[in-house]
Amino acid sequence: MERINSITDLVQASEKYRNALSRQTLRISVCADTGCIANGSLNVYKKLVEVAEKDGGLVNIQLLSNDENVKGKAIVKTGCLGFCTRGPMVRVDTLNLVYVHVKEEDAEEIYYSSLKGQVVERLLEKDPETNKPYLHIEESPFYRKQKINILEHSGHIDPASIEEYIADNGFRALAKVLSGLSPEDVNQIVSESGLRGRGGGGFPTGTKWKFARTQNSEKKYMICNGDEGDPGAFMNRSVLEGDCFRVIEGMMIAGYTIGADEGIFYVRAEYPLAVKRLKASIKQCEEAGLLGKNIMGSEFSYSLSVREGAGAFVCGEETALMASIEGKRGISSPRPPFPAVSGLYKKPTIINNVETLANIPKIILNGPEWFKSIGTEKSPGTKTFALTGKVRNTGLVEIPMGTTLREMVFDIGGGIQNQKKFKAVQIGGPSGGCLPESQLDNALDYDSLQKVGAMVGSGGIVVMDEDNCIVEVARYFMTFIQAESCGKCVACREGTKQMLNIMTKIVEDRATLEDLELLEEVASIVKDASLCALGKTAANPILTTLRYFRDEYIAHIVEHRCPAGVCKAFKHYTIVPEKCVGCGACAKKCRSQAISGIIKNPFQINQDLCIKCGVCKETCRFDAIEVR
Known part of the structure; x- marks a missing residue:
């Protein structure tokens, strides 16, 4: 090159x-x-x-x-x-x-x-x-209903070739900036576009940049957050694997705007291909003179480096991320001061996620009105989502903001697998919310989802059907959140542990209605009193499932049954005498010796000894084991 x-x-x-x-x-x-x-x-x-x-x-x-x-x-x-x-x-x-x-x-x-x-x-x-x-x-x-912007190069150009990126107007936005736009001009364009942070918070990007741009400091930092720790989410990983140069260009424009001469990519180590391609792309930019001193003959100098995260979910939070980069334990810190004032090494710092920065070059080239023509008034542009779960079509999706959940699940996703009935969609990662069928016509934008107790988050969508137990789903996400709490503040450290304990009691048929009241009380305290965004949203899976699926909680606690037939504690295994041939195969496989009988005669299951593992049903060749 x-x-x-x-x-x-x-x-x-x-x-x-x-x-x-x-x-x-x-x-x-x-x-x-x-x-x-x-x-x-x-x-x-x-x-x-x-x-x-x-x-x-x-x-x-x-x-x-x-x-x-x-x-x-x-x-x-x-x-x-x-x-x-x-x-x-x-x-x-x-x-x-x-x-x-x-x-x-x-x-x-x-x-x-x-x-x-x-x-x-x-x-x-x-x-x-x-x-x-x-x-x-x-x-x-x-x-059909997708609107491709962020992903326009992914699947079309060789992500390892800077030449192919340049051939499709790559770095032309940076050239436009360096040829006559002041940092104030660029900041104004981004502000007018209405671009909001795609990492989950949805904070106006232009406003965020202005905080750092107006700080008087000889050193400032620009950080790209590619940590993406949500289970089932892979949007940022895919963008980095398919179009590193576009994110790099966005990073450079952001650095120019806030007055930073150094940018850092923070990418989780579990993304080895993304890290490899990113490092190779940075090297190509350096060799081409697009990173370093006096870029394209201007007074702008900029360097980029990559730091690999250690896999902690909390390091997606800004203050924990910066602590990790500084070589400290990844834990959250109180704000203020905000990173834009005192961030990495106590210098003004802006942190944007991969998708936010990938939007910047097209906004500069096409103008803010172009961007605002897509999506909704308060949530313009497109958003990438990772669509997973019980839908026929899973994958990486890019849609205009404001597309409904129904369109996402039944048009793009192709509906539920195996003609099953839709039950819920978990949106926004483990700290997001579970929404029922009645919310399918809700728009996928920041404000609409917030009103119903969910959030866009980084963009993970998990679809569930009638075979999913919503209580067990909430317990699963709480298991993840509790394990990933950094433990710094009492509300999150102890609150998530108590919520998990109560959820475990419910799925194990040991809970009472008093436990349900306590669960709601603890969830509200965790939401209000936690230090960082992870803690403040940790109770969302509990609060939204209680709001929309309370009848399933009542079924578990009062009626002692799991409507979906998932929770092991509520399963009742019996042998149908008319079908049992008395072979004894189930008794030989039973781990708790709960099955007894005489060969060639119907066997029986001692319910006091049965651990409800299901091995007997898997073993029986005569379909003689019934589960209620």
Whole structure:
């Protein structure tokens, strides 16, 4: 990569690389994010490369850009295409085709069919009702209501190639800033766009930047929060794996605006691919002169580094994150002072998450009105969500703010698996809320969700059906939250422990209505008295399930039953005499010796000894074990 010493150099490089890409006579992109890699996409990629090399004429962007007379075929690895449940996915860019559930043995057929302009129909996504293949993946219900902005490069460009990013107007927003916009101008543009923090809090980004920009300090820091500790959430990971350069550009613009000359990416160590690609991208930027001293001939100098988090959920909170970077234990601190005034090493610091920063380049290039034209008045723009759980279509989704939960679950998600009935959706991670069917027409935006006791959070959505016990779900999330509490403040440290104890009593059939009253009281105290956002939202799973699913709590405590049939303590195993052949297999497998009888005669279960493990039912070949 040649060095870019001026804005003119950048414009010329962009034209050069765009021209080079246009001379790819065939381009096949293989999804190589963590999910598809786990499903074998790298084997597909290697086989495609092997076939292409054997056929001849395989080129890369460096070869194409160095010789304008060269044309050829390219096989590249890209980021996430979103439709995770259909991976591995392969895109034939030159034909605008996307193949799903691709296996290594499909590679040769895909390659030679693509050369002839032919379609491998059996590998296309199909209409779930008619089984008719979609010629273009965008026709699939999973994509129809999406609005792609943050994810526009993911699945389309090689995330390891700075040349491909520059070819698609990469770093042009930074060039626009450096060519005549003051920090105040940039701050004003971001403020007017209405961009709110995508990490969960939804605080206006422009306002946050202004706090740090107006501080009088020789040293300031910009931090990108890529910790993303919510179970089931993978939005930030996917953006970093598929489009590091865009986040880097956003970091640089943010640093310029607040007056920082140093930025730090804080990324959880459990994201090794994201960390690897991020470090490689930073190195490429340094080699190209886009990081370092006097960037593009301006007076702006900037450096970036990567710090890996140790996996603590609380380190997603700003003050705990900064403590971790400083080499201290990751625990929250009281505010004020706020980080924008006294943050990392007691210097003014701004912390934005990955998605927030990824929005910045397009806002600068297209203007605040463009951004405000998407989404709602108070929550403009798009938001990425990780859609998981009991829906047919799981994956990474980007929608305009204001899209309803119903559209998310039943249109994009394709509805509930196995014709089951929808029960609830957990939104906003473990500190979010569980919303029932009556809230499905609620808009996915900051204010609407807050009114019903939930929150956008980082963007994790878990869909549940009738087979999920809502009480057990709340207990599970409380287990996670309690384990991840940093323990600094009494309200969170002791309150989450007490809430977990009560929830455990409920699912083990040991609770009373007095316990339920105490649970609500403790939840309210934890919400009001905790030090940081983790503690203040820790009770959300309890409070929202009590608000919308109180009847299930009552069923557990008063009626001594689990409506979903999930909680082991409420299961009652009996042997149906008419079906039992007296083989004794269940008695041999019983861990608590609760089953007895005489061979060739019906056996019986001693309920006082039964531990409700279910092994007897799994063992019986005659369906003689009944569960009530």
